[in-house]
Amino acid sequence: MNFRGKIIKLFFFIFLACIFFNSHVVFANTNEKPEKKILILNSYHKDVKWSDDIIDGIKSSLKASDIKFDLHVEYMDTKNFYGETYIKSLYEMYKSKYKTSKFDSIISTDNAAFDFLREYSKDLFPNTPVVFCGVNYFKDSMLQNNSLFTGVVENIPIKETLDLALNLNKNTKNIIIIVSNSDTGKATRNALNDILPYYVKNFNINFTITEKFPLVTDNEELEQHSKDTIALLLSGYTTNYQDNIMTEKDGDIILNDSPIPVYVCWDFLLNHGVIGGKLLSGKSHGEVAGLLASRVLMGIQPSSIPVVKNSESQYIFDYKQLAKYSIKSTSLPNNSVINNLPIKSYTIPTQLIWFFVILIITLLSFLILNISERREAKAALIESEDRLRTLINTFPALICLKDSKGRWVETNKAAIEFFNLHPILWKGKTDKELLELNNVYIDGILKYQNFDNLAYKKTKVTKHTEMFKKDNEEEKILEIIKMPIIDSKNNSKSLLVIGQDITGLVKAQENKRLLNELVAYENLRTEFFANLSHELRTPLNVILSALQYVELIHENYDEHQHYSLDSYKKYTSIMKQNSYRLVRIVNNLIDITKIDSGYFELNLENYNIVEVIEEISLSVASYAETNGLSILFDTDVEEKIIACDANIIERIMLNLISNAIKFTDSGGQISINVYDLSDAIQISIKDTGIGIAEDKQASIFERFVQVDKSLSRNREGSGIGLSLVKSLVELHGGTIELVSGLNKGSNFIISLPVYVIPNKDIKLYSDTVNHLSSEEKINIEFSDIY
Numbered sequence: 001m002n003f004r005g006k007i008i009k010l011f012f013f014i015f016l017a018c019i020f021f022n023s024h025v026v027f028a029n030t031n032e033k034p035e036k037k038i039l040i041l042n043s044y045h046k047d048v049k050w051s052d053d054i055i056d057g058i059k060s061s062l063k064a065s066d067i068k069f070d071l072h073v074e075y076m077d078t079k080n081f082y083g084e085t086y087i088k089s090l091y092e093m094y095k096s097k098y099k100t101s102k103f104d105s106i107i108s109t110d111n112a113a114f115d116f117l118r119e120y121s122k123d124l125f126p127n128t129p130v131v132f133c134g135v136n137y138f139k140d141s142m143l144q145n146n147s148l149f150t151g152v153v154e155n156i157p158i159k160e161t162l163d164l165a166l167n168l169n170k171n172t173k174n175i176i177i178i179v180s181n182s183d184t185g186k187a188t189r190n191a192l193n194d195i196l197p198y199y200v201k202n203f204n205i206n207f208t209i210t211e212k213f214p215l216v217t218d219n220e221e222l223e224q225h226s227k228d229t230i231a232l233l234l235s236g237y238t239t240n241y242q243d244n245i246m247t248e249k250d251g252d253i254i255l256n257d258s259p260i261p262v263y264v265c266w267d268f269l270l271n272h273g274v275i276g277g278k279l280l281s282g283k284s285h286g287e288v289a290g291l292l293a294s295r296v297l298m299g300i301q302p303s304s305i306p307v308v309k310n311s312e313s314q315y316i317f318d319y320k321q322l323a324k325y326s327i328k329s330t331s332l333p334n335n336s337v338i339n340n341l342p343i344k345s346y347t348i349p350t351q352l353i354w355f356f357v358i359l360i361i362t363l364l365s366f367l368i369l370n371i372s373e374r375r376e377a378k379a380a381l382i383e384s385e386d387r388l389r390t391l392i393n394t395f396p397a398l399i400c401l402k403d404s405k406g407r408w409v410e411t412n413k414a415a416i417e418f419f420n421l422h423p424i425l426w427k428g429k430t431d432k433e434l435l436e437l438n439n440v441y442i443d444g445i446l447k448y449q450n451f452d453n454l455a456y457k458k459t460k461v462t463k464h465t466e467m468f469k470k471d472n473e474e475e476k477i478l479e480i481i482k483m484p485i486i487d488s489k490n491n492s493k494s495l496l497v498i499g500q501d502i503t504g505l506v507k508a509q510e511n512k513r514l515l516n517e518l519v520a521y522e523n524l525r526t527e528f529f530a531n532l533s534h535e536l537r538t539p540l541n542v543i544l545s546a547l548q549y550v551e552l553i554h555e556n557y558d559e560h561q562h563y564s565l566d567s568y569k570k571y572t573s574i575m576k577q578n579s580y581r582l583v584r585i586v587n588n589l590i591d592i593t594k595i596d597s598g599y600f601e602l603n604l605e606n607y608n609i610v611e612v613i614e615e616i617s618l619s620v621a622s623y624a625e626t627n628g629l630s631i632l633f634d635t636d637v638e639e640k641i642i643a644c645d646a647n648i649i650e651r652i653m654l655n656l657i658s659n660a661i662k663f664t665d666s667g668g669q670i671s672i673n674v675y676d677l678s679d680a681i682q683i684s685i686k687d688t689g690i691g692i693a694e695d696k697q698a699s700i701f702e703r704f705v706q707v708d709k710s711l712s713r714n715r716e717g718s719g720i721g722l723s724l725v726k727s728l729v730e731l732h733g734g735t736i737e738l739v740s741g742l743n744k745g746s747n748f749i750i751s752l753p754v755y756v757i758p759n760k761d762i763k764l765y766s767d768t769v770n771h772l773s774s775e776e777k778i779n780i781e782f783s784d785i786y
């Protein structure tokens with residue numbers, strides 16, 4: 001090999017290396033390990049819009065089919081390099097490059113790749129199905145020995161675009177068709193030979209078919225024919241001054257400067273100065289190819305998938321170019337798409353603009369006025385709210401507004417302090433929630449929630465007191481007013497609660513009451529002691545006087561002198577009587593003290609109470625008679641056994657009878673009756689005496705009370721008799737009541753429960769130790785009576 005031959009060989013290998021590295025993996029499904037390996041054999045180089053769009057379409061169909069794929073693109077670059085030698089060298093290169101590669105499918109774009117695969121696929125990629133697209137001038141015979149081929153034909157809508165162009169440009173006489181001399185270009189020229197005679201014959205059109213783009217150099221000549229000449233750009237981006245491929249930028253300048261309308265058949269040429277036409281879309285074309293490839297990848301035999309021969313196309317136009325050549329959009333075919341439509345603008349009459357300006361200004365003024373008024377109103381509202389808040393906060397009473405569900409909506413400082421709610425967000429919480437959070441007054445609150453419920457139901461104001469107690473703290477008392485706030489339908493919407501701490505007031509009232517009681521008691525005691533000392537002193541004075549008299553008799557005793565035996569008897573009797581009085585007073589005092597201190601014990605035995613009462617009544621009958629009174633005893637039952645202390649019953653009876661004698665004038669009558677009420681026995685001691693005024697009746701059983709308190713009263717007494725009687729009756733489980741009126745006599749009615757001590761004999765009253773047979777007892781109990 002000579003030096004020149006070596007250089008050529010070196011260049012050839014460098015060239016092959018360039019081609020090799022020009023092919024690369026352009027897409028890989030990143031998420032998953034690819035399952036289907038696909039090779040796209042692209043007739044051209046990268047950045048050819050048509051074939052790039054086709055690849056986009058293929059990808060979108062494959063993605064939609066959910067097939068996991070690994071896509072490789074091999075660029076044949078036949079726009080730059082062509083000829084048999086080149087194709088052969090590609091074959092050599094692919095043979096070494098894909099020696100070990102196995103693809104699940106190959107997709108070819110455009111004629112060069114299709115033709116290459118028809119020739120070499122069996123050798124390079126044996127048994128690999130091929131899906132072709134972008135193939136012009138397809139004939140079924142092309143697939144005679146290629147059963148693994150299917151695909152979609154690229155039918156260039158030349159005829160449709162020519163018809164459209166002639167329709168839009170009625171004066172057309174010349175049509176310049178730009179078509180390259182590439183393989184595709186040559187095939188296009190063949191197709192044109194079939195189409196053009198029709199137009200020559202029917203429309204008398206003069207066609208110029210040229211490889212070079214004439215629109216720059218021949219501009220002046222073209223301008224002369226601009227009214228009757230149009231162009232159809234099919235392929236060949238070459239200019240007539242340069243044999244290189246025209247770039248998009250160059251194309252833009254040339255086409256934009258063109259004095260005649262240029263029609264095209266592919267959408268990728270739009271927006272570069274052409275009018276438009278019936279356009280093929282690379283993306284839609286690729287989508288069809290991708291769809292066919294996905295079917296092949298799913299295992300369908302290519303021979304059973306028919307070749308798609310009708311490629312989709314659409315009327316698409318550039319508005320700017322339509323305007324440039326005064327073509328109305330109304331004359332375009334139905335369903336045409338117009339790009340770059342201008343944004344519509346309207347001319348509005350000046351008066352109308354002024355009208356709206358004034359209207360807007362007026363409305364704005366109103367709005368501003370309104371806003372400022374509202375602002376003022378709001379400020380006034382805030383001020384008034386502040387005032388109100390200050391007012392309720394300075395109010396010493398507790399104020400709380402609750403909603404219909406008992407949740408706190410508003411409150412004041414006094415309430416917050418009373419319930420110790422400082423650290424708590426009280427708004428929207430119920431009493432229970434609040435006080436549980438704070439752990440105070442929980443018991444009280446639960447109790448008083450019932451009052452809330454009642455208040456909600458009412459339409460009137462309710463008032464009551466509520467008491468709150470915290471551990472180790474004094475009870476607090478609130479006077480509470482609950483006022484339901486009702487809506488027009490009389491439903492309670494909320495509840496206003498106002499509480500006033502009246503703990504101090506109540507305590508003061510209680511203290512006052514206690515003080516009054518104490519004063520009254522002290523008065524009573526003072527009275528009692530004054531009375532008692534009078535009671536004690538009187539008999540003592542009488543005794544002392546009588547004793548003096550008896551001593552006098554003794555001192556002056558003279559055998560010869562007669563002294564009056566009667567006088568002696570009289571004075572000793574006076575001394576005795578008054579000694580009894582003293583004994584009685586002392587007895588009563590002792591008993592009362594015993595009862596008060598709980599040491600008084602009954603000696604209960606089973607007695608016939610009728611016999612006991614009758615015996616007592618008989619015993620005192622003669623005594624009463626000496627006072628000019630008669631005693632009548634009557635009973636509706638002969639025998640009634642009850643458990644009682646006969647000595648105490650005696651004390652009760654003698655006390656009441658002595659009072660009856662004391663307060664009944666001579667000639668009166670004392671009736672003693674026993675009534676059997678089955679489970680109770682009733683004893684009535686009724687006199688016809690002075691009676692007791694109604695207003696005094698309630699207090700006569702109280703200790704130290706006498707109706708006539710004057711020391712100069714007619715009747716003697718200590719004011720403890722009835723109090724003692726009541727206590728003694730009650731010790732028996734009975735009651736005592738008085739029926740009387742001033743000057744209507746008095747009737748003391750005792751009721752004793754009928755109760756028998758089991759397994760105990762009935763005791764006879766006459767067998768009772770100290771029973772009334774001893775006259776001394778009567779003397780003692782009746783010692784008040786003179």
Ligand code: ADP
Pocket residue numbers: 659660663664687689690691692700705706707708716717718719720721722723745746
């Ligand atoms: P006293 O020892 O003064 O009689 P009592 O407690 O027995 O005390 O009686 C209290 C007062 O009740 C008497 O002072 C008298 O005013 C009135 N009283 C009691 N019994 C009668 C009665 N039978 N008739 C009228 N007044 C009576």
